[in-house]
Amino acid sequence: MDFRFDHMASTDNILADLKASKTAMELVIGAGKGLEIALPHLRKMPDKILEVNSYRVTYGEISELVAGARKAREFSYAPYSHFNVGASIFAENKSGLFARIGGCNVENASYGETKCAERVAAFKAVSEGFRKFHAFAVVGGFDDSISKDIRRAAQKEYITPCGACRQVTNEFEANPCLVIIARDTGEVLITTLQYLFPCGFGPRSLGMDPARYDRHKIAI
Numbered sequence: 001m002d003f004r005f006d007h008m009a010s011t012d013n014i015l016a017d018l019k020a021s022k023t024a025m026e027l028v029i030g031a032g033k034g035l036e037i038a039l040p041h042l043r044k045m046p047d048k049i050l051e052v053n054s055y056r057v058t059y060g061e062i063s064e065l066v067a068g069a070r071k072a073r074e075f076s077y078a079p080y081s082h083f084n085v086g087a088s089i090f091a092e093n094k095s096g097l098f099a100r101i102g103g104c105n106v107e108n109a110s111y112g113e114t115k116c117a118e119r120v121a122a123f124k125a126v127s128e129g130f131r132k133f134h135a136f137a138v139v140g141g142f143d144d145s146i147s148k149d150i151r152r153a154a155q156k157e158y159i160t161p162c163g164a165c166r167q168v169t170n171e172f173e174a175n176p177c178l179v180i181i182a183r184d185t186g187e188v189l190i191t192t193l194q195y196l197f198p199c200g201f202g203p204r205s206l207g208m209d210p211a212r213y214d215r216h217k218i219a220i
């Protein structure tokens with residue numbers, strides 16, 4: 001990612017960005033394209049950095065989400081690409097309960113039937129009643145069967161959600177949704193779905209609020 005300041009060079013650079021912004025969301029969307037930081041350093045950052053409008057995502061929640069994505073990746077079924085991905089979604093149900101729900105990529109011999117980890121996690125969450133997505137984490141990479149050169153080249157990139165997963169998660173983005181993309185080396189990129197999927201077509205385009213939708217109360 002191309003940041004105004006190199007966040008990884010010094011946490012002072014993050015604070016410099018932060019000084020110029022009123023909220024963390026402004027930092028994420030306005031001053032930069034996200035926040036790139038080594039996860040252990042995040043704990044030392046001021047609380048303000050973890051506030052997203054009125055919703056506060058704690059350091060603990062972010063690190064738990066990354067751990068959840070890594071755990072989900074253990075079950076990745078990727079015998080064809082050898083590219084293993086895990087995702088974990090922090091979501092809320094209509095009773096106000098929160099849960100972290102994981103998913104992994106599931107490939108298929110008929111390649112087009114493959115599903116990404118983010119969509120598996122999203123569908124699992126919705127099927128359990130957790131329809132309000134606050135944040136999700138993604139971690140991915142090749143296994144050892146792929147050549148070192150390719151693995152090294154891929155590790156330089158953050159594994160961002162594909163277009164289809166951005167569309168699907170956008171359906172349930174009732175609040176500003178954080179996207180946390182983790183590398184195995186410990187750095188995370190904290191960005192937002194709004195940044196990754198600007199001007200996306202979503203439920204509101206059709207007058208719908210997915211958080212309020214109740215199939216038992218359909219007005220005909």
Ligand SMILES: [Zn+2]
Binds near residue numbers: 116162163164165166
């Ligand atoms: Zn995807």
